[in-house]
Amino acid sequence: MIRVLLAGGGSAGHTSPLIATADALRRKMPDVEITCLGTERGPEARVIPAAGYRLELIPPVPLPRKISLDLARVPARLRGAVVSTRAVVERIHPDVIVGFGGYVSMPAYVVARRLKVPLLIHEGNALPGIANRFGARFCTNLVATSFPNTALPHGRFIGLPIRRAISTLDRAEMRALARDHFGLDQDLPTLLVTGGSQGARRINHSMAAAAEDLAVAGIQVLHVKGPRGDVPLGRDASTRPPYVVVSFVDRMELAYAAADAMVGRAGANSVTEAAAIGLPAVFVPLPIGNGEQALNAMAVVEAGGGLLVADADFTPDWVRRTVPPLLSDPARLQQMSEAAGGLIRRDADERLADLVIEAAGR
Numbered sequence: 001m002i003r004v005l006l007a008g009g010g011s012a013g014h015t016s017p018l019i020a021t022a023d024a025l026r027r028k029m030p031d032v033e034i035t036c037l038g039t040e041r042g043p044e045a046r047v048i049p050a051a052g053y054r055l056e057l058i059p060p061v062p063l064p065r066k067i068s069l070d071l072a073r074v075p076a077r078l079r080g081a082v083v084s085t086r087a088v089v090e091r092i093h094p095d096v097i098v099g100f101g102g103y104v105s106m107p108a109y110v111v112a113r114r115l116k117v118p119l120l121i122h123e124g125n126a127l128p129g130i131a132n133r134f135g136a137r138f139c140t141n142l143v144a145t146s147f148p149n150t151a152l153p154h155g156r157f158i159g160l161p162i163r164r165a166i167s168t169l170d171r172a173e174m175r176a177l178a179r180d181h182f183g184l185d186q187d188l189p190t191l192l193v194t195g196g197s198q199g200a201r202r203i204n205h206s207m208a209a210a211a212e213d214l215a216v217a218g219i220q221v222l223h224v225k226g227p228r229g230d231v232p233l234g235r236d237a238s239t240r241p242p243y244v245v246v247s248f249v250d251r252m253e254l255a256y257a258a259a260d261a262m263v264g265r266a267g268a269n270s271v272t273e274a275a276a277i278g279l280p281a282v283f284v285p286l287p288i289g290n291g292e293q294a295l296n297a298m299a300v301v302e303a304g305g306g307l308l309v310a311d312a313d314f315t316p317d318w319v320r321r322t323v324p325p326l327l328s329d330p331a332r333l334q335q336m337s338e339a340a341g342g343l344i345r346r347d348a349d350e351r352l353a354d355l356v357i358e359a360a361g362r
Contacts, residue, residue: 001031002360003092006053007108008100009038009045010060013124016269017146017349018044018100019051020161021122024353035092037085038104056092058084061103081107089115095360096120096141098352101132109135118359120144121152122352124160124268126295128152141359144352146268147299158355159348160272165253167346169277174257181254182222188241189327192259192279194224194249200265202311203284204231207263209316210323211243217324222258224249260333261326266293266308275300278341280333282323287311305340 006022008014018036025032036053038044039060048055061077085107089097096118099105105121109131112119119140123132126147136143136152143152146160179186191214195203207223208231214221220241225231231245249255256262256279264270266283274281283306285293294308301308307326309318326332345351 001033002029002096002357003033003035003094004356004360005035005037005089005092005094005097005108006100007037007097007105008102009042009104010102012043012047013267013269014100014102014104015042015044015047016163017122017124017161017352019048019053020163020349021098021352021356022051022053023164024161024349025356028350028353028357033092035088035094037088037108042104044104056088058088058104058107061106078107078110082110085111086115089117096356098122098356099132099135100124101129103131106131106134109138112140113138118362120356120359122146122161123150123152123155125292126150126268126298127290127292129292141362142355144348144355146272146348147296149299158351159345160268161349161352162269162273162276162346163253164349165251166256166273167276167349169253169257171257171277171279174254178254178257181251182244182246182258184220184222184242184244184258185240188218188220190258190260191219191221191323191327192224192255192262192264193221194255194262194264194270195226195229200226200284200286201229202314203263203265204229206314206316206319208232208234210319213320214324215239215241215243217328219324219327220244222246222255224255261336263323266297268296271296271300271306272344275305275340275344276346278305278337280326280336280340281306282326283308284311284314299343300340303339303343305336305343 008018036048036055041060059081061081097112098120121143143155144158148157221243223245261280263282266285283297300306
């Protein structure tokens, strides 16, 4: 039996690969003891216990990107989080600590170094974050990366762990069930729209403004608006073709299976999941941050598996000009699907779990 501490939270970009890795560890070693480290502020407070894993909470230490009063408070906050993390580690005695980046991981990396606990890091984005750049400098094992050109010490490209329900998805086989689940027509070209876990105002409003044009082109839409998002449709959503709006989807594999193409952000999870199942995508990178979302999508776009459009350029006119011709061209969609599907590894969860077990054995 081994004990593993998985540290990651603050966003779905950290919690999703964490849970996928935990599931893979359980499949390989049913008696493994898994503890997760997170905060009450992030989605981990809900999704990790819901997935059946024990969660230990520590104080959050957000890392401001700009010079501000909050930046001056970071050292004191980090000390408090390190103390809390050390208490967890000394209580559960993990054989290995695995960090997935974000502010939850920083104190875990400090404690791993101080207590000489084997450490393994996974970086989700093409452009690494602050916490993982820090941890990679003294990582005792390796730094696993989701994309092949991520520059980190000890880095090895293995891919991004994604849930088995998605990595093993057969879109064609599930299509009828998925479209029935969402009340969609079985035979119409179908576009999935999603702005990520919180939605995206630019995507929501541009798609809504072009809804009538999509209907005229015979395209139906499944639009995941986010829990606080709004989709101001100028047409009756119950008319044909359907324009189905939902706040969130807890079975994303069904949303993917229903679609012929998607529009969404370019977070690591979105890019990896779409490419892994061969779903043609229009990526609209988040306009804030350090540009990591555009880099996440670059390999898929360059291979011909997706389109990349800046947030400011994703206007209703752009949607009208670009989306109907794309959804109305099955040959092009098939070419994009094949180009994307050949790039991304579907077994990163298994690969990372093997590396965790190997590190714990040392």
